[in-house]
Amino acid sequence: xxxSRDIANILHVDMDAFFVSVELLDQPELRGKPVVVGGDGxxxxxxAASYEARAFxxxxxxxxxxxxxxxxxxxxLSGRFHRYxxxxxxxxxxxxxxxxxxEPLSLDEAFLDVxxxxxxxxxxxxxxxxxxxxxxxxxxxTCSVGVASTKFVAKLATEAAKPKxxxxxxxxxxxxFVVEPEExxxxxxxxxxxxxxxxxxxxxxxxxxxGVMTIADLADLPEENIVAALGRSHGRHxxxxxxxxxxxxxxxxxAMKSIGHEETFSRDHHLRSTLDRELVQFADxxxxxxxxxxLVGRTIQLKVRxxxxxxxxxxxxxxVSVDDSRSLLEAGRGLLDLIDPSQGVRLLGLSVSGLSSDxxxxxxxxxxxxxxxxxxxxxxxxxxxxxxxxxAIGPAAAAGPDGLRLKRRGAQQWGPNAEKE
DNA sequence: TCTGGGGTCCTGCTACGA
DNA sequence: TCTGTCGTAGCAGGACCC
Numbered sequence: 001x002x003x004s005r006d007i008a009n010i011l012h013v014d015m016d017a018f019f020v021s022v023e024l025l026d027q028p029e030l031r032g033k034p035v036v037v038g039g040d041g042x043x044x045x046x047x048a049a050s051y052e053a054r055a056f057x058x059x060x061x062x063x064x065x066x067x068x069x070x071x072x073x074x075x076x077l078s079g080r081f082h083r084y085x086x087x088x089x090x091x092x093x094x095x096x097x098x099x100x101x102x103e104p105l106s107l108d109e110a111f112l113d114v115x116x117x118x119x120x121x122x123x124x125x126x127x128x129x130x131x132x133x134x135x136x137x138x139x140x141x142t143c144s145v146g147v148a149s150t151k152f153v154a155k156l157a158t159e160a161a162k163p164k165x166x167x168x169x170x171x172x173x174x175x176x177f178v179v180e181p182e183e184x185x186x187x188x189x190x191x192x193x194x195x196x197x198x199x200x201x202x203x204x205x206x207x208x209x210x211g212v213m214t215i216a217d218l219a220d221l222p223e224e225n226i227v228a229a230l231g232r233s234h235g236r237h238x239x240x241x242x243x244x245x246x247x248x249x250x251x252x253x254x255a256m257k258s259i260g261h262e263e264t265f266s267r268d269h270h271l272r273s274t275l276d277r278e279l280v281q282f283a284d285x286x287x288x289x290x291x292x293x294x295l296v297g298r299t300i301q302l303k304v305r306x307x308x309x310x311x312x313x314x315x316x317x318x319x320v321s322v323d324d325s326r327s328l329l330e331a332g333r334g335l336l337d338l339i340d341p342s343q344g345v346r347l348l349g350l351s352v353s354g355l356s357s358d359x360x361x362x363x364x365x366x367x368x369x370x371x372x373x374x375x376x377x378x379x380x381x382x383x384x385x386x387x388x389x390x391x392a393i394g395p396a397a398a399a400g401p402d403g404l405r406l407k408r409r410g411a412q413q414w415g416p417n418a419e420k421e
Numbered sequence: 422t423c424t425g426g427g428g429t430c431c432t433g434c435t436a437c438g439a
Numbered sequence: 440t441c442t443g444t445c446g447t448a449g450c451a452g453g454a455c456c457c
Contacts, residue, residue, distance in 0.1 A: 258427095
């Protein structure tokens with residue numbers, strides 16, 4: 001363990017009910033009411049719930065149908081990803097004002113390493129309090145902060161700092177919760193083992209099978225018993241965490257590994273032609289995102305989830321990296337040929353991995369012989385969208401039988417939109 | 422009306438070349 | 440020339456996270 005780990009200098013900041021809080025900022029008349037973001041579509045799930053809705057048992061990842069059963073009078077909003085991104089950027093800017101060592105985990109949470117900022121701004125708990133104050137004053141939002149000497153303990157500390165839902169309304173938390181290094185094991189040991197990062201339903205079932213219920217149970221078992229149950233990598237990692245060991249540092253620059261788009265249809269699709277039409281739009285959306293980030297990719301993966309929820313993936317690796325919609329579509333069509341959609345396809349996804357910067361893109365044989373063709377077309381489309389909006393132009397092949405239907409793909413949506421087959 | 426969409430990481434298997 | 444071994448890449452599936 002390095003020297004800097006001997007003091008609590010890692011912050012984990014998590015916005016409280018972020019998506020809902022942003023909606024309440026824009027629609028203050030909804031304050032104090034049960035508000036749910038997401039779960040409004042026919043097959044959607046809840047992305048965020050206000051503390052008033054949580055008091056009825058509504059939580060994120062729950063199906064919209066179940067949420068409506070539990071809290072029929074809740075106000076369901078479909079979610080505005082671009083707005084959340086905008087607010088998130090403002091909040092992250094506040095974090096970066098404190099330290100350059102900011103590792104965003106998602107739109108609403110981040111790790112901060114404040115070891116270099118303490119001489120100027122005070123100790124970590126003081127910095128945590130000042131961040132909360134600034135986020136509230138400048139963005140009108142509340143957040144909770146965990147402070148510890150390692151990332152995963154800081155994250156668990158945040159849970160202890162968070163507001164809790166109750167029938168009488170939200171019970172405010174401490175806002176900041178500090179776990180000093182010498183308190184780490186006392187803090188961890190009584191927690192249920194599923195509190196550990198990396199223990200989901202499957203791992204939990206395996207741990208329960210060998211009698212592990214708490215982090216203390218896990219910490220006290222010999223490492224080889226955990227490895228035997230969970231495999232070498234996972235077992236050793238969890239055993240180390242249970243004993244308070246986590247060598248991972250805050251990483252501000254994490255390269256993206258894949259870019260993709262997937263969508264659950266409001267009704268299962270049985271026809272290859274319908275799926276092909278969706279694929280055209282997916283390829284367009286993914287290619288556009290690759291170009292906007294200056295990336296190219298080599299491995300194309302198609303994901304298909306059938307009506308019975310079984311999921312298969314098919315992938316192929318191209319000879320050269322690409323960022324144009326035609327190449328993605330050709331690869332995607334080849335993979336779609338390997339799938340029989342007759343039993344009904346619930347979800348279709350297309351993603352690209354093996355990413356590198358587009359300056360490293362190699363010319364294809366066609367390009368080398370005749371100059372860029374589709375790449376040039378795609379870039380023109382990017383320019384038109386930049387000037388006239390995202391739905392100004394799209395692939396003609398994506399048009400349905402009743403005319404051009406342009407729905408911009410690639411922006412996060414919650415729940416499937418109504419579709420026609 | 423069960424079960425979204427964006428990802429990362431790991432494991433096991435197979436093919437292939439040295 | 441044949442065979443076994445080893446490392447690596449590609450592929451598919453699964454688990455997990457927010």
